[in-house]
Amino acid sequence: MIVTITPNPSLDRTYQLDALELGGVNRATSDRVDPGGKGVNVSRALTAAGVRTTAVLPLGGFSGLLLSDLLLRQGIEVATVPVRGETRINVSVVSPEGLTKVNAAGPELSEAESAALLAVVRRDFTGPDVQWLACCGSLPRGLAPEWYAELVGQVHSGGARIALDTSGPALLAALAARPDVVKPNRDELAEAVGRRLATVGDVFDAAGELRKRGAGQVLASLGGDGMLLVAEEGAWFGTAPVAEVRSDVGAGDASLAGFLAAGGSGPEALASALAHGAAAVQLPGSAMPTPADLDPAAVTVTADLPLDRVLTD
Template sequence: MILTVTPNPSLDRTYEVPSLGRGDVLRATGDRVDPGGKGVNVSRAVAAAGVRTTAVLPLGGAPGALIAELLGAQGVDVTAVSIAGQTRSNISLAEPDGTLTKINAPGPELAPEESALLLETVRTHDGSPAWIACCGSLPRGLRPEWYAELVARAHEAGARIALDTSGPALLAALPARPDVIKPNVHELAAAVGRPLATLGDVLDAARELRALGARAVLASLGADGQLLVAAEGDHYGTAPAAEIRSNVGAGDASLAGFLIAGGTGPAALASALAHGAAAVQLPGSAMPTPADLRPDAVRVTRDLPLDLPLTEPAAV
């Protein structure tokens, strides 16, 4: 079982539009409503793969109730921590070429007692998860060190931790030694404070974060694939996507694939790549099922092309 923790979940509305023009009246060609938030998406992808998962969420108001209902319909068990504020709603506009414009609401502010209850709910969960995935931004009211405390408590309970966050929350959590972190190339550049232009730059940055405490780094490089840097060795992989419809939740689907396959080594990296490539070919934040995967198209190697220039270099 894989447990996910999403401190700042959302109700995501995605509209497919022919083009995006400032000030225009846009007529959507398709729309969907999904439960959102990085950890929520990980749980949805895990459930789509037929693996048991529980999502721990602070939920409030009508959007929170709808998130729980939608997740239940997708086979995700929900452990809700009731909050006084209303869960946020986000909007995404997807164009045919894959360009995505997102409007993310800030979300409610959690009171100190709500923050403490969320931590305690994770610590006392009785599902004996193989992994706990802690994902996304922290809502107002939670200090950057909140994830570090969660990692420490989970380790005390004997669980392995995957952390997908950025900025001060990521840096504060590294000394707690999360088992794997999953930054994208831009988050990685921000963490080390320098631009990243090649795969070699990414490797050096990932090794730096490992030196600061992360036991493994799974770096998402967009169209350039993914890099896994761990004590067992470094691996680089790619997976083609024939058509890009939406990249919403693709990184989360990738993390789900990584954890489903054990969360370590080249086989887990290959699973992450297959899930990520499948996700970008689906509408909105739809999560791939096993039928959507093309594992035969994935390529993983230990022979890293360090001079490979990144399609989208990351600036600080």
């Protein structure tokens, strides 16, 4: 089983527009509501791939109830930690002008709620049947940057492997706890090392720095330029071109799900991550791909790294 924990989950409402008029009245041609948050999306993608998963979530208010209900309808097991604040609602507007997102801050968790979230993971999800714990997304108000580091330390002691998808101070603080894999995108990786990353070689060097600081593997997402996996066993670069991008909401989460579902290491897992990410960007809103949406033949993975390749701005 793969367990995900999302400290700041959301309801994601997506509106599709023929045109976006700032300051005016815009009428949507379609809209949808999906359960959201990075770990939630990973669980959704795993379920679509037929992998058993449980989503651990702090939920509050009507939006929290709706989020839980939507996940249960999709056949996803949910472990809920009740909180007093209201679960946030994020809005995405997709138009010919591009994707516009408005993300709410979310509730502020109390010290007791923070402790309860850790306790649920430690008590129920550190057994031998848990292959991976995916810790995903930003930390809500009330949780210190070291919160993920504490969680990684506790879960490692129970034997589960840790995948960490976060950024900023929370990522840097967690590296010392030695997560098994971290999944930054290009901007997050650049922030972590404090410099601009212009080429695949720059990304490779930055990933090596994160490994020296404690990360077992670095799965770097480079958007349309592909993905780079750097591990002790070696490094691999892969691409999966797509004809049209409909929405990149949740595409990185789908990639992480594909990586973990394929074992979480090596070129085969990287290929699975690329196939899932490429499929996700061709779907509306934050819809997660099913096996029928995947196109493994479009994926190319190589150990011959194109270090001089310039990345797209």
